[in-house]
Amino acid sequence: MGAPHPHRKHQEAAISRTASAGRTAPWRWLPPLLALALGLWRLDRGGSMWRDESVTLQVARRPLGDLVGLLGQVDAVHGLHYALTHALLPLGEALGLPAPVALRLPSVLATALAATGVAALGHRLAGPRAALAAGVAYAVLPPVQMYAQEGRSYALVAAAVVWATYALHRRRWVAYAVLLAVACWLHAFAVLAVLAHAVAGWRLRAWRRCAAAVVACALPLALVGAGQADRQLGWLGRPSWADWAAYALVAGLALLLARDADRDLVRLALPLVLLPPGLLLAVSLVRPLYVDRYVLYALAGLALLAGARARPPAPARPPARALRPAAALAAALALAGALVPWSLWLRTPDSRKDDALAVAAAVRDLARPGDAVLFMPARRREWLLSSPGVYDGLTDLALAATPTASRTLQGTELPSDRLRARLTEAPRVLALMDPADQPLDAFPREAVKRQTLAVFFDLCEVRAVHGARVALYARPGECPSGEIG
Structure with a gap:
């Protein structure tokens, strides 16, 4: 055989270099590794766990049949996540991981997967430099870091939406429909x-069919969830000025980044940033539904637009528009300086509304055998349900039916007259309450709890923990130190 033709030899070398670069290109491995490192960094958050994660933990530990019964009453919208956690949590605990860490690992992995998807989409739309910048930008966004370390579904939803968006761009319709239905x-x-x-896909018949299939698939869950909405979302108020200001800031930044960006990239990324949170905010003016974490996936669009700014300028573009290396380095250092304090804070117990494990620790320290416990309001029973070693040693005065027996999240409570009778017979009561600056529940049963404690007991001690108070009440003259707090 003769020597290869020079032109063919050059082609093969170019293909080899391209394949080699594809295997080692930083945009492929740096975003997921960065997301993974940030997710694993202080994953235990100082040994804390807030009440929403506590719900996930205690629900996931129920038998599968009881879990199905619960979802018929409440939290159906989280059913798939609860089922996944029910299956995966024992694996993490079998490896010796603390329960909160095992609970959060799927979110860490999902965030790394989402960062990979953002980078892959950026590569398809704007090249390797934009891919690297977009993937890194997504990984370091503070909300992304926050929910990467949370035992809830939001990071998993974001990963599914990101890869569905990638499938939309590649016109992989089966993958698109499946991923979005899972989301x-x-x-x-x-x-x-x-x-x-719809902005990018409306003209495509295949997209319209997939969109209809996804909506049809999600409709049963939406109908069940709508029936549970009053119990599940009744705590929500209309969007605050801070919600609107945050949306305006993100929307303004997205519009600024979209200037002169590739049209295909803008058609995918900009609607993802603007429409889901914007529509949810608008609907919430009539029926409050908005919480920013419900549309966490919208930040993938912002990361894509930011990454597009790293794309080399077109030859016709004036050189002055290109960002000089020194200016890029200065901008990166300034951004890192701004993000580091946020990143550190997000890994502390104070970054969440409360700390169920700190409440349980305070109760363990104050309790004596035979003590009673009272939750004020009743929904704060969640603070102890994920710490059965503490909860099982106390008498829950108000409990009528356990969460499992009643197929509810926090159980059901006795009527006011029976509750008052049981409470007046208790020698010592540990009352678990919201912080002093929170409004008191106006329900009659909650008023009975407060009034009975005030009439029949002395307040011995109050311990403030993050997002809660643990108060010890005893019969007059029976406080441990002989002093009344």
Whole structure:
């Protein structure tokens, strides 16, 4: 055989270099590794766990049949995540991981997967430099870091939506429909991504069919969830000025980044940033539904637009528009300086509303055998349900039916007259309450709790923990130190 033709030899070398570069290109491995490192960094958050994670933990530990019964009453929109956690949590605990760490690991992995998807989409739309910048930008965004370390569904929803967006761009229709349907079953508000995708896909018959299939698949969950909405979302108020200000800031930044960006990239990324949170905010003016974490996936669009700014300028573009290396380095250092304090804070107990494990520790320290416990309000029973070693040693005065028996999250309580009778017979009571600056529940049963404690007991001690108070009440003259707090 003769020597290869020179032109063919050059082609093979170019293909080899391209394949080699594809295997080692930083945009492929740096974003997921960075997301993974940030997710694993202080994953235990100082040994803390807030009440929403506590719900996930105690629900996931129920037998599967009891879990199905619960979802018929409440939290159906989280059903798939609870089922996944029910299956995966024992694996983490079998490896010797603390329960909160095992609970959060799926979110860490999902965030790394989402960062990979953002980078892959950036590469398809704007090249390797934009891919690297977009993937890194997504990984370091503070909300992304926050929910990467949380035992809830939001990071998983974001990963599914990101890869559905990638499948939309590649026109992989089966993958698109499946991924988006999974996202909707992980959280119903992922369906808003369908509206964002409509900007790029509406003219395509295949997209319209997929979108209809996704909506049809999500409809049963939406109908069940709508029936549970008053119990599940009744705590929500209308969007605050801070919610609108945050949306305006993100939207303004997205519009600024979209200037002169590739049209295909803008058609995918900009609607993803603007439409899901914007529509949810608008609907919440009539029926409060908005919480920023429900549309966490929208930040993938912002990361894509930011990454597009790292794309080399077109030859016709004036050189002055290109960001000089020194200016880019200065901007990166300034951004890192701003993000580091946020990143550190996000890994502390104070970054969440409360700390169920700190409440349990305070109760363990104050309690004596035979003590009673009272939750004020009743929904704060969640603070102890994920710490059965503490909860099982106390008498729950108000409890009528356990969470499992009643197929509820926090159980059901006795009527006011029976509750008053039981409470007046208790020698010592540990009352678990919201912080002093929170409004008191106006329900009659909660008023009976407060009034009975005030009339029949002395307040011995109050311990403030993050997001809660643990108060010890005893019969007059029976406080441990002989002093009344």
